[in-house]
Amino acid sequence: MEILIVLLPLAIFMGAAFVCAFIWSVKRGQYDDLETPRYRMLLEDKNKKETK
Amino acid sequence: MYNCLHCDEPALSPLYESSDEACQKPFCCEGCLTVYQVIQGKGLGEYYSIKSDTAAFKRRAPAETSSSSFSYLNDQEFLKEFSWANDDKQIMEFYLEGIHCLACLWLIEKLPEFVPGIYSSKLDLERSVVTVSITQEGKFSSAALELSRLGYKPHPIRKNQTTNDLKKKEERSWLIRIGIAGAASGNIMLYAVSNYGGASGSYAELFNTISVVFAIPVFVYSAFPFYQNAWSAIRNRTLSIDIPISMSLIVGALMGIYNLMIGIHDNYFDSLSALVFLLLLSRYFLHKIQEKGLDATDLHYFYQSDSVLIQDLKCVDGYREIHPRFIKKDDVVKVRPLEIIPCDGDILEGSSHINNSLLTGESLPFKVNSGDKVFSGTQNLDQELLVKITKSTDESRLGQILKNVENGWSHRSEIIKLTNKISKYFTFTVMTLSVVLFFYLYNSHSLIESLEGAITLMIVTCPCALALAVPLTFTRSLSMASKAGIIIKSDEVIERLSKIRNIFIDKTGTITYGKIKVVRLEQTAQSCHRLFDVVCALEKRTRHPVGLALFEYARAYSQQDLVVTHLKEILGRGVSGQIGNSFYEIKFDGIFEDNKQIGKFEVADLIRTDSKNALKSLMLSDYHVHMLSGDRKEIAHSIASKVQLDGTYVHAELTPEAKSEMIRTADSAMMIGDGANDAIALSQASVGVAVMGAMDISLRAADVYLSTPGLKPVVQLMTLSRETMKVIRRNLILSLLYNSTSVVLAFCGLISPLAAAIIMPLSSLTVLISTLVGTKKLRKLWKY
Numbered sequence: 161m162e163i164l165i166v167l168l169p170l171a172i173f174m175g176a177a178f179v180c181a182f183i184w185s186v187k188r189g190q191y192d193d194l195e196t197p198r199y200r201m202l203l204e205d206k207n208k209k210e211t212k
Numbered sequence: 213m214y215n216c217l218h219c220d221e222p223a224l225s226p227l228y229e230s231s232d233e234a235c236q237k238p239f240c241c242e243g244c245l246t247v248y249q250v251i252q253g254k255g256l257g258e259y260y261s262i263k264s265d266t267a268a269f270k271r272r273a274p275a276e277t278s279s280s281s282f283s284y285l286n287d288q289e290f291l292k293e294f295s296w297a298n299d300d301k302q303i304m305e306f307y308l309e310g311i312h313c314l315a316c317l318w319l320i321e322k323l324p325e326f327v328p329g330i331y332s333s334k335l336d337l338e339r340s341v342v343t344v345s346i347t348q349e350g351k352f353s354s355a356a357l358e359l360s361r362l363g364y365k366p367h368p369i370r371k372n373q374t375t376n377d378l379k380k381k382e383e384r385s386w387l388i389r390i391g392i393a394g395a396a397s398g399n400i401m402l403y404a405v406s407n408y409g410g411a412s413g414s415y416a417e418l419f420n421t422i423s424v425v426f427a428i429p430v431f432v433y434s435a436f437p438f439y440q441n442a443w444s445a446i447r448n449r450t451l452s453i454d455i456p457i458s459m460s461l462i463v464g465a466l467m468g469i470y471n472l473m474i475g476i477h478d479n480y481f482d483s484l485s486a487l488v489f490l491l492l493l494s495r496y497f498l499h500k501i502q503e504k505g506l507d508a509t510d511l512h513y514f515y516q517s518d519s520v521l522i523q524d525l526k527c528v529d530g531y532r533e534i535h536p537r538f539i540k541k542d543d544v545v546k547v548r549p550l551e552i553i554p555c556d557g558d559i560l561e562g563s564s565h566i567n568n569s570l571l572t573g574e575s576l577p578f579k580v581n582s583g584d585k586v587f588s589g590t591q592n593l594d595q596e597l598l599v600k601i602t603k604s605t606d607e608s609r610l611g612q613i614l615k616n617v618e619n620g621w622s623h624r625s626e627i628i629k630l631t632n633k634i635s636k637y638f639t640f641t642v643m644t645l646s647v648v649l650f651f652y653l654y655n656s657h658s659l660i661e662s663l664e665g666a667i668t669l670m671i672v673t674c675p676c677a678l679a680l681a682v683p684l685t686f687t688r689s690l691s692m693a694s695k696a697g698i699i700i701k702s703d704e705v706i707e708r709l710s711k712i713r714n715i716f717i718d719k720t721g722t723i724t725y726g727k728i729k730v731v732r733l734e735q736t737a738q739s740c741h742r743l744f745d746v747v748c749a750l751e752k753r754t755r756h757p758v759g760l761a762l763f764e765y766a767r768a769y770s771q772q773d774l775v776v777t778h779l780k781e782i783l784g785r786g787v788s789g790q791i792g793n794s795f796y797e798i799k800f801d802g803i804f805e806d807n808k809q810i811g812k813f814e815v816a817d818l819i820r821t822d823s824k825n826a827l828k829s830l831m832l833s834d835y836h837v838h839m840l841s842g843d844r845k846e847i848a849h850s851i852a853s854k855v856q857l858d859g860t861y862v863h864a865e866l867t868p869e870a871k872s873e874m875i876r877t878a879d880s881a882m883m884i885g886d887g888a889n890d891a892i893a894l895s896q897a898s899v900g901v902a903v904m905g906a907m908d909i910s911l912r913a914a915d916v917y918l919s920t921p922g923l924k925p926v927v928q929l930m931t932l933s934r935e936t937m938k939v940i941r942r943n944l945i946l947s948l949l950y951n952s953t954s955v956v957l958a959f960c961g962l963i964s965p966l967a968a969a970i971i972m973p974l975s976s977l978t979v980l981i982s983t984l985v986g987t988k989k990l991r992k993l994w995k996y
Contacts, residue, residue, distance in 0.1 A: 161415070164415075164418075168418075168422070171399075171402075172399075172422070175395055175399055178395065179391060179392060179395045182388075182391045182395075183388050183391065183392075186384050186387045186388055186391070187384060189380075189384075191384070191387055192380065192383075192384075193336050193338070195336070195337050195338035196317065196334075196335060196336055196337045196338065199314045199317055199337060200317065200321070202314065
């Protein structure tokens with residue numbers, strides 16, 4: 161059971177890392193429009209030219 | 213039967229491109245054909261292959277081409293209010309009419325490739341809003357012009373940076389709250405399971421400490437909105453389900469921390485943080501679906517036309533295009549045919565017909581001459597008018613109605629939501645039971661133990677299932693409604709609907725089509741065999757509603773195109789022209805060939821085909837159905853008798869104010885209407901329903917917007933609200949049942965964190981299943 165001393169901090173660290181990643185993605189606005197990107201993704205293939 | 217290549221609407225008498233000899237590519241109208249040519253001309257023909265690959269998900273209307281040059285978009289005054297800067301780019305948002313599928317997305321986001329000066333254009337399909345950013349050399353007018361050439365009608369959206377930013381920020385913080393609650397509750401559960409599994413001694417202590425650390429952000433940050441709502445409810449002396457929830461959360465957190473300090477390993481962090489997560493989630497869904505409805509109706513523009521021509525002698529042709537917002541008193545405005553008059557004013561020059569139907573409900577056009585007054589919101593039909601503006605936007609008739617609408621909203625009686633009503637009894641009962649439990653335990657236990665028992669009761673009776681089930685049920689029914697084309701502004705409306713007894717329906721546009729149609733067109737003389745061809749040829753260029761109706765009717769029977777010379781349209785008289793050797797005239801009383809009558813016709817506002825059945829099924833459901841109209845008594849009664857509506861329930865010749873007075877005095881009334889003349893009534897009614905084609909102003913006043921025509925959606929709406937409330941009541945009983953179980957367990961001394969960890973999710977699961985089953989049944993009822 162002593163292994164918990166390693167595993168617990170590891171688990172907590174990983175959890176915290178994912179929460180931070182989530183907060184970062186929300187703050188960058190990745191969840192603002194959930195509808196359009198899924199269609200835009202489909203178009204990119206036919207449209208080889210990079211549009212910026 | 214062909215469908216238009218561009219808009220997929222059935223094309224009754226299809227048009228073909230002149231080069232298209234084989235007639236392979238049918239179009240429904242000139243607009244669609246032009247747009248097709250523009251798109252092909254730019255080498256963007258791929259649009260059509262993308263379109264056919266993907267099923268269109270929004271119905272699309274035939275393309276309308278705009279005559280506006282959009283030069284007003286470049287005015288400094290305008291830019292200040294409508295655009296904003298980001299680095300060296302200017303950004304503006306447009307609401308686009310006519311967005312319907314993936315191909316539109318493709319086309320619009322191609323814009324920077326063929327319009328110089330545009331840096332990017334991003335489309336939000338859900339909202340039909342495109343965000344255009346331009347470089348210093350670019351102009352918004354060229355972007356808008358190009359969009360309108362592609363068949364979309366752009367409406368600039370007034371920048372509302374602060375409210376938009378606030379909304380965005382709030383939405384993001386919701387997501388973060390949910391994310392943190394989810395992650396923390398998941399982790400807490402892991403440690404809780406180890407404890408339930410029998411961890412003891414220093415391990416149990418360690419696990420509990422970690423649980424507390426994880427629980428702190430949940431209870432402090434994620435659950436903050438509950439405390440906020442509860443506090444404001446207490447301060448305003450209203451009721452809210454958040455009060456008992458906050459109570460359980462706070463008591464549970466304090467007890468957990470206290471137990472940790474004195475070394476007891478009991479806490480409720482696992483159940484409570486999972487509860488916070490689920491509650492936040494369900495509320496977020498409800499919020500999202502409501503916002504979707506609001507976006508569709510609460511468009512940020514109020515004018516049907518975005519630009520007006522005002523006289524400005526400094527300009528080359530004497531006129532300048534501006535946005536209606538910037539019209540001032542004493543400006544002289546040129547109103548072209550089919551444009552909406554932007555502000556109240558006097559006619560300086562010209563005479564024309566005015567369509568007043570949106571403002572007054574009268575279905576027939578109205579003749580005006582120079583010197584006459586015209587009102588904002590009415591439509592100019594056939595001739596150019598010069599109008600001197602006498603009142604600013606706020607003072608004009610439409611502005612007054614808008615003000616009344618806002619008043620109506622604020623005067624409306626609030627309903628207390630069912631869940632909030634229950635929360636009062638709930639809190640009271642739980643408090644009393646806790647006190648009773650305390651004394652009951654105190655007989656045989658120590659003070660600390662009995663206190664603990666009482667507190668435990670407060671925690672485990674948290675009305676979680678109830679608070680979870682209600683938003684979920686509403687989310688389900690709101691999304692079902694929106695799929696059927698019924699957009700409901702908020703969950704509260706469904707509760708209001710279930711209390712409706714009287715239904716008031718506006719005649720024009722609701723029971724009837726609200727558009728003049730030809731009922732009969734027949735020839736009276738034998739000599740003429742080409743009546744339909746003649747009518748078609750003469751009325752081809754007309755803008756008069758009767759003429760349009762005649763043209764539409766005759767076109768279906770017309771066999772050949774005739775060439776008309778000397779075509780003349782005389783206001784208030786009709787049209788005349790020379791075809792071959794004969795002189796033809798169409799007047800209100802008939803069709804004449806060389807002054808000899810050869811045909812007669814009859815026009816009327818027809819009754820919608822489903823009106824009679826819908827009204828019947830509403831009456832069968834025990835609603836009192838009334839018909840309101842601004843039209844003449846005879847017309848109103850003749851229509852009422854055709855839909856088998858009792859004469860006593862017909863009210864005609866009503867002004868907008870009289871309509872709203874009727875609604876106000878009626879008991880739990882629902883109003884269904886479309887025009888600006890219904891707007892005040894819509895806002896006064898317990899539930900206001902705006903039907904398809906309604907004006908912006910009535911959309912603002914309404915709680916429900918029906919995007920499919922006719923009255924059938926009303927019947928669906930009533931069923932929906934009844935069934936939804938039924939499901940909610942059932943959930944209520946189920947969750948109260950679970951709460952009573954925990955009370956009984958608490959009295960028997962059997963309640964423990966483990967028992968709570970079983971009962972709480974179980975009860976939530978039960979109501980969830982009940983909700984799903986209930987709404988499934990509703991879906992079956994839907995297809996009546």
